Each structure stands twice: as C-alpha cells, then as structure tokens.
Amino acid sequence: MAHDTHDKTPANLPKATYEVHAPRLPRIPFLAVSVGLITVVGSWIPLVLFARARQIPSSEPRVSFVQDMGTQPRYNAQQSSEVFEDGRAARLPIPGTVARGHLDEDDHYHHGFERVKGPDGKMVNKFFDTFPEQVKVTPALVKRGQDRFNIYCSVCHGLDGQGHGQVNEMAVEDKEAKWVQVASLPSDAVRVRPVGHIYNTINVGIRNMSGYGAQVPVADRWAIVAYVRSLQYGQNAPEDAVPAENRNTSQAAAK
C-alpha cells in the first residue's frame, strides 16, 4: 500500500473510545410543559375576571363566604315579608285605631280649620286666619320653612313660588295632556287665603295637588306656611318696607 495511514497516526493518540454519560437532563415532555404553561396562564384568568368585576356593574348580589349572622331571622326596616299578604313586614295601623300621640284633636294646630255651622245651618269648614299658639313665628321658623319648601315644594312651585319649578316646566314642554299649570303662590288668589287654608293645602292637597301630610310633619307644615307668607309678602312688599340701601332704584323709577 502506497499510503498507509496507520503509519502517520501519532503514537500517542488514544485508540479506544468511551461513551459520555453527561448529567444533562432530557427534554421536558410536552405534557409537563403544557401543564406548566396552562397553570401560569390560567392563574391570570381569575385576576382578569376580578378586574372585570370591578369595572362592570353586576345584577348579582354579593356572595358571602362566611355567613357569620349576616342575615339574621328578623325583619329590618322596610324589609318585605312572606307572612303577610301585602308583603309588608312593618304593619300598618288597624283601621279605626290611633297611635299614641296621634289623635290630632287640636283643630287649629293639626288641621288648620274647624267645622262650624254656616248661615244656612249646614256644617262648613272655617279656616283659621292666625297661627296656632304652638307655633311661634320667628326668623328661625321661617328659615326652617324655606329649607323644607325648597325640598318639598320648589320642584313644582319654583324657588320663588311662582309656579315654574323644573317639573312644571318639563311637563309643559312635553305638552302632558293632564298636567295642570302649578299655581303661583304670591298671586292675589293665594295671598288672600287664610294661613289655615295653606296649612290644609299642604296637609291634604287641593284640586290637582296631592297632600304632603305623609312626607312633612305638622311643625314643618306650619314652618312652610310661614315661609309661603314671607314669599308672598316679599314679592308684593310696598317700596317703603325695603331698607333704602337695598332698593333697586331703576326698578322703582320704572314703576
């Protein structure tokens, strides 16, 4: 042989080989990888749901994990009841009964009018023209009246009482067929009413206005009457009732 490679091999090269068992781990099986990935990604899902629950209103009530007497077998205020046919847990007074302190026997204070014999012998309502003795007309009472008037009356009668509150304006704008223009309180027609009549209007209503007796307690009704009187006076006051420095001279000149 012309080319004997053997001859060229350096004598010190190893002649044997051996297998290397390197401590390298094999590939992680697909299954294990996917389980790991699913766990990591899956752990975000609740967080995303929580974030969503925080953003979007839900019609489902809160879940209580631990009840802890959070719902006790008792009725809270205004709770409904399955025991009674009308669904009210708080019972209404039995017809014909009167709760203590609600006899309302003082005609002047509680009703604003009394029944008297008219000229033709029939019983008629006579409205009181004065405030009852329980009511002291003071600036504080008128202030209270203003506060209550603005809550219960101004929506229809307007803050100035002239009958242009938001509800009236919207109803007129929408041409509501059955709506009746709200009365103007400083008008002559209402100014001549006795205080008892205005009280009674608040208590039980008049014609197309419903009563506010259920919403406004007796003392506050009289406070509102006092304020209505001050509105009426204020918008019809003679000029010399206004302190000179507060007079609107241009308006006075125009008159």
Added chain:
Amino acid sequence: MSERITSSKRLMFPRWANYLLPAIVLGAVGGAFYLPVAFGIGASPKTMAVGYAPTQPVPYSHALHAGKLGIDCRYCHNTVEKAAFAALPATQTCMNCHTNLKPDSVRLQPVRDSWTTGKPVQWVKVHDLPDYVFFNHSAHVNHGVGCVECHGRIDRMEVVSQQKPLSMGWCLECHRNPGPHLRPRDVKVTDMNWTPGADFDGEALKKDYGIRDTAYMQSCYTCHR
C-alpha cells in the same frame, strides 16, 4: 445510571421526574404568593359588593329625577334626618306627580298597580350591611356627612349601583379622621356637586358639629351593638 438497570421490573421514575422537585417548590412558593393575593382581591368587597346594580321592578331613574329635575333626595327619602334608615318613597310619593304626569306610561304600570291594590312596590335592596352591623343615617346626615360620601353620584345613575365597599375598613377610614369628609352647615347634605373650597377647615367643622373623639368613633360598640 438509570439505563443500566432498565432490566429491573420495579417502577422507575422517568428522568424528567427530576424536574418535579423544583416544580413543586416553585409551585408552592408561587401559590403561597398567588392564592392570598387572588383571594384578597377576589373576595374583597371592592370586587364582590361594589358595582352591585340589581334590576328594579320600575325603571326609575335618579339621573332624571334627582339630576335633571333636581328633586332633593329628602323629598323621597324623607326619614334620613330623623331615623336610622332611609325611607324608600311610598307609592303616594310617586303619584304626587305621576297622577297627572305620564299617567299612561307602561313603565309606571307597577306603580299604578300598587296604587290600586295597596301592595307596596317591591324594590330590590342595593346597599345591604350584614345584620350584625349597627348603622344610622341621621347620625351622619345631621353631622355634615353628605350622601355622596357613601353613595357616590346617585344623581347621575340611571340604575342605582353600590359605589363604596361598605366594609369595616372603609367605615373606619372615615371614623378615624372624619374632618376632611364633613361639610359646613350651610351646605345641603344632599348637594352632590359641592367640593371644599380653599378655606375648608375640617378640624373647625369637627368642633362645630361636636364630633366625638377617635376612641369612641373606633370603639367596636359604636357599630356592633
């Protein structure tokens, strides 16, 4: 190593099982962080309770009545200044206006039914504290805490939804330092737009209203009695 004894019939863990230990440790450590965080966020009243907006029997809109028409909250919820609870309006209250206004609206049918039968409209309660908590509206409303502090912008809601967590932590946050949450006496508690001006002084208001000391306000008995 393992290949050498494959002939054995005994159960052998495959090689990848060597990953199990680190995986378990990682999982345990991760889980120990993840679970409390997830539970904390998930079970928090901010997730569970805030945003609760049940469907009501009548599509009554505060945005229209309290917002656009500007009806004072107390026109309907007229007990807030005197009682612990805030009264829901009686059917009569709705009929004050709706006898002559939208008398034929189908949306108001349940109200008219209630008017004729005498059965109350069954509203669904939105804000609901557990029965072991004592709460009182008048104590707050008469001491200058506005509705908006606890109910949010009701006057912009078509459907009422719970805005605050109503959790004990939330109550205490204010009870520890009520000053900044109070409003002066000449501002209506029902005013939703009011924001404190530059001259706002919570400490002076606390004195003015005679707010009790922090110890009383945080005492368990104040809210659990």
